[in-house]
Amino acid sequence: MSLHKKFSYFFLFIIFVSLAISFCLYSIQMFAYSKNPEVNLKPFTFSKILSRTATVILFIALIWFRKQIDKKNIRSLGLENFSGKKVQLGKGFLAGILSLGLVVAVKVFWGVSTWSPKTLGFPELLLSFYFLGAVFCIGFVEELFFRGYLLQSWITELGEKKAALYTSLFFSGTHFIRPISDPLVLVPEFIGLFLVGYALSLAWIYTRSLYLSIGIHAGWVYVVKMQSFFVDPIPHDMHWVFGGDRLVTGITSWFFMFAFLWFLKKSFEKTIRTENTKAI
Secondary structure (H helix, E strand, C coil): CCHHHHHHHHHHHHHHHHHHHHHHHHHHHHHHHHHCCCCCCCCCCHHHHHHHHHHHHHHHHHHHHHHHCCCCCHHHHCCCCHHHHHHHHHHHHHHHHHHHHHHHHHHHHCCCEEECCCCCCHHHHHHHHHHHHHHHHHHHHHHHHHHHHHHHHHHHHHCHHHHHHHHHHHHHHHHHCCCCCCHHHHHHHHHHHHHHHHHHHHHHHHHCCCHHHHHHHHHHHHHHHHHHHCEEECCCCCHHHHCCCCCCCCHHHHHHHHHHHHHHHHHHHHHHHHHHHHHC
16 A cells, blocks of 8 residues: 555544544533533634644644654654754744735725724733634644645655645645535635645745744734734625634735745745756
């Protein structure tokens, strides 16, 4: 059996285990909630529990798979030479914040969000630092799987273009494991997440390292986490233009994602040409 097929079966098994554990945790939570109705706490949705559970299990399982089945060190996926590549991590983080921050600014400008900065006391500052650590953990785990293993495995069999396309489709699709009341509402989100996945795939293809994609991913998620500290949404019906609850939905965010892809391509094409000229 090829390594690719082994990993596919392994991944399906991990999803099944994650679903089972998440169902148990959700049931325990709802039972405790029903027995203590006076507690003023909102229970977690099943999709949120599944997302967190799958992330932890996938991270642990991927390390085991890489060592026991693939017989390679986890660092070989694109985590070598941190001291030399940490600049990519920082630049990616700033680029992610700037690009998605522009989407927030446009929504404020057109009146679908309002600029309403909150007073940042000690609890809010503590929460912002917690978010900072959390987004890098999210970026690390997701990039390790999607760009570290999935993209690189498919590049070996399909080439860079097809691998980036399929990885991005898979990345977008896996973010929809939740109840769907109106499928058409999710179409803009699917397109936006696909562009996000494609940009992150290009970041690995251009650098052959995960640090840039981890930084970009973390920057985007940090804006998502922190936006409620500075802006308030205004109800509107132009979801295809400005998106809904998620920032990557709607034509506005697609425009900035295409601009980000163009900037990424131009930046690294120039770097590659410079390196080739020096080599000659």
